[in-house]
Amino acid sequence: MWRRGVAVAGLILIAVALLPAGVPARAGTRLNVVASFSILGDFVREVGGDRVAVTTLVGPDSDSHVYRPTPDDVRRVAAAQLVIINGLGLEGWLPRLVAAAGAHAPIVTATSGIAPRRPAPGEDRSHDVDPHAWQAVPNARTYVTNIRDALVTADPGGAAVYQANAQAYLVRLDSLDREVRAGVARIPPPRRRVISTHDAFGYFADTYGIAFIAPQGVSTDSEPSAGDLAAIVRQVKAEAIPAVFLENMSDPRLMRRIAAETGARIGGTLYSDSLTGENGAAPTYIDMVRHNIKTLTDALAP
Amino acid sequence: MIVNALFAPFVEFEFMRRALAGVLALALGGAPIGVLLMLRRMSLVGDAMSHAILPGAAIGFLLSGLNLFAMTFGGLIAGFSVAILAGVVTRVTELREDATLAAFYLISLALGVTIVSIRGTNIDLLHVLFGDVLAMDTPTLLVIAFNTTVTLLLLAVIWRPLIVECVDPLFLRTVSRAGAPAHLAFLALVVVNLVSGFQALGTLLAVGLMVLPAGIARFWSRDISGMIAVAVVAAAISGYAGLVLSFHTRVPSGSAIILVAALLYFLSLLFGRAGGLLRRLFPAPHLEA
Numbered sequence: 001m002w003r004r005g006v007a008v009a010g011l012i013l014i015a016v017a018l019l020p021a022g023v024p025a026r027a028g029t030r031l032n033v034v035a036s037f038s039i040l041g042d043f044v045r046e047v048g049g050d051r052v053a054v055t056t057l058v059g060p061d062s063d064s065h066v067y068r069p070t071p072d073d074v075r076r077v078a079a080a081q082l083v084i085i086n087g088l089g090l091e092g093w094l095p096r097l098v099a100a101a102g103a104h105a106p107i108v109t110a111t112s113g114i115a116p117r118r119p120a121p122g123e124d125r126s127h128d129v130d131p132h133a134w135q136a137v138p139n140a141r142t143y144v145t146n147i148r149d150a151l152v153t154a155d156p157g158g159a160a161v162y163q164a165n166a167q168a169y170l171v172r173l174d175s176l177d178r179e180v181r182a183g184v185a186r187i188p189p190p191r192r193r194v195i196s197t198h199d200a201f202g203y204f205a206d207t208y209g210i211a212f213i214a215p216q217g218v219s220t221d222s223e224p225s226a227g228d229l230a231a232i233v234r235q236v237k238a239e240a241i242p243a244v245f246l247e248n249m250s251d252p253r254l255m256r257r258i259a260a261e262t263g264a265r266i267g268g269t270l271y272s273d274s275l276t277g278e279n280g281a282a283p284t285y286i287d288m289v290r291h292n293i294k295t296l297t298d299a300l301a302p
Numbered sequence: 303m304i305v306n307a308l309f310a311p312f313v314e315f316e317f318m319r320r321a322l323a324g325v326l327a328l329a330l331g332g333a334p335i336g337v338l339l340m341l342r343r344m345s346l347v348g349d350a351m352s353h354a355i356l357p358g359a360a361i362g363f364l365l366s367g368l369n370l371f372a373m374t375f376g377g378l379i380a381g382f383s384v385a386i387l388a389g390v391v392t393r394v395t396e397l398r399e400d401a402t403l404a405a406f407y408l409i410s411l412a413l414g415v416t417i418v419s420i421r422g423t424n425i426d427l428l429h430v431l432f433g434d435v436l437a438m439d440t441p442t443l444l445v446i447a448f449n450t451t452v453t454l455l456l457l458a459v460i461w462r463p464l465i466v467e468c469v470d471p472l473f474l475r476t477v478s479r480a481g482a483p484a485h486l487a488f489l490a491l492v493v494v495n496l497v498s499g500f501q502a503l504g505t506l507l508a509v510g511l512m513v514l515p516a517g518i519a520r521f522w523s524r525d526i527s528g529m530i531a532v533a534v535v536a537a538a539i540s541g542y543a544g545l546v547l548s549f550h551t552r553v554p555s556g557s558a559i560i561l562v563a564a565l566l567y568f569l570s571l572l573f574g575r576a577g578g579l580l581r582r583l584f585p586a587p588h589l590e591a
Binding site: 224225226227228229230233253254256257260261 | 311314315316317318320321434436437438439442545548549550551552553554555558
């Protein structure tokens with residue numbers, strides 16, 4: 001935490017020094033929109049189409065939890081006409097960044113209107129509310145309508161375009177939602193459980209009924225001890241959990257060991273906080289959700 | 303109850319049995335190497351070598367991805383190169399071994415860090431290279447067992463020149479020319495056992511399982527066979543007790559093993575029969591006469 005604080009404080013100084021000379025020209029006649037992270041950026045691109053120039057601060061394959069603003073980011077925010085954030089405490093660093101940039105652009109929270117979910121006991125308590133609302137596709141609808149309204153307010157001339165784009169995208173989201181539900185339906189109800197260290201799937205679990213069970217008493221950040229491994233093995237055996245998704249065990253041999261010891265399947269990669277680059281498995285939001293539900297059904301369906 | 307706490311983990315979980323097998327094999331090969339390092343005043347060499355193998359592992363990773371054998375093999379080559387270059391330079395120039403080794407291992411480490419950053423991967427290369435004592439798959443166990451076997455066989459061959467050179471290098475030079483090759487072979491064995499140790503303990507701390515048992519042994523025995531026996535037993539106890547500790551307390555296994563070895567070391571330092579602090583402060587009565 002403190003390092004981010006220091007980084008931001010340093011950037012405020014740099015930004016103040018750079019600002020008089022640093023504001024770049026507007027990108028043509030397009031609306032300059034800054035989105036805080038890659039998934040929001042994808043939504044804005046879908047709704048805005050050619051009328052907006054989107055930049056994301058936390059790009060693909062990056063983790064917004066360890067984000068450090070660069071001077072370039074400060075300049076982008078300073079040049080923005082509209083800033084879109086997730087809210088729910090995901091971008092704690094953003095107000096300082098905006099203040100540092102001296103930006104006057106309106107800041108729109110894409111999650112307004114979504115009922116925030118409080119982490120259940122035993123989940124990651126670093127946030128008061130769970131910010132990962134986008135993992136449930138119905139919530140993504142709210143994101144899109146909020147972004148549409150924000151774009152219309154910022155650029156009334158393009159209202160018709162934004163509404164048409166948003167409408168088309170909402171239809172695709174609806175069919176994505178049906179796809180996810182169909183995927184879950186292929187998994188027999190008793191098998192809809194995974195042991196997972198991911199803390200980003202709370203909304204997904206609530207909406208679609210796949211339980212993400214945290215390994216008990218296992219620290220998710222540090223190296224696993226023999227006791228941690230034993231606890232996971234026992235829990236998987238005792239509750240007959242069909243699959244295990246562990247993001248912190250970077251050693252594939254460790255995962256294979258757990259699989260050999262329990263008979264559970266080792267799940268693949270789930271994307272939670274950011275999209276991948278152009279050639280990755282999840283370059284857009286829809287690709288990401290598809291990838292995740294396929295990975296889950298592959299691991300859980302009998 | 304206590305018996306249960308000591309044995310049940312190994313009965314219930316296969317990964318604990320595999321970890322124990324790996325650590326015991328490591329103790330058998332690494333401890334004698336550690337004793338010889340100590341007698342040759344090279345205890346810090348192990349630490350230097352552990353950094354020297356990084357660029358080889360990184361190149362192995364660049365060439366074939368997360369392939370354990372490529373990375374291990376690359377690490378071996380880098381370690382051998384540094385060991386042999388340092389050994390040769392020491393023998394043909396006036397620089398001492400510690401100075402040449404320090405130079406070469408730092409060059410090697412810098413190369414390694416550079417290579418890793420060129421790739422710019424977010425995979426924790428060291429972690430994957432080093433493996434984990436809890437994730438002993440069959441190939442890893444075989445690599446460790448193979449390395450231990452080679453170590454013991456080769457040690458048997460170069461035993462005499464090594465020991466004579468520890469005691470009286472000038473004498474050895476007058477009666478035999480085996481000194482230099484034996485020394486280089488010994489350095490190679492150091493590298494082999496470091497690679498084993500990384501596979502087993504998953505951390506640079508692996509050097510500790512070579513060096514600490516040697517230090518322990520020094521406080522209990524004055525002849526080399528005795529020292530090696532004590533060192534092997536101390537390393538094996540550390541491995542076993544460390545695993546049990548990690549099982550019950552959630553301390554990462556690699557550090558738990560080294561912490562147990564450190565505890566044994568301090569106990570030996572205090573109570574050791576051969577030169578322990580208490581013996582020094584309160585000598586046995588028959589010496590006072």
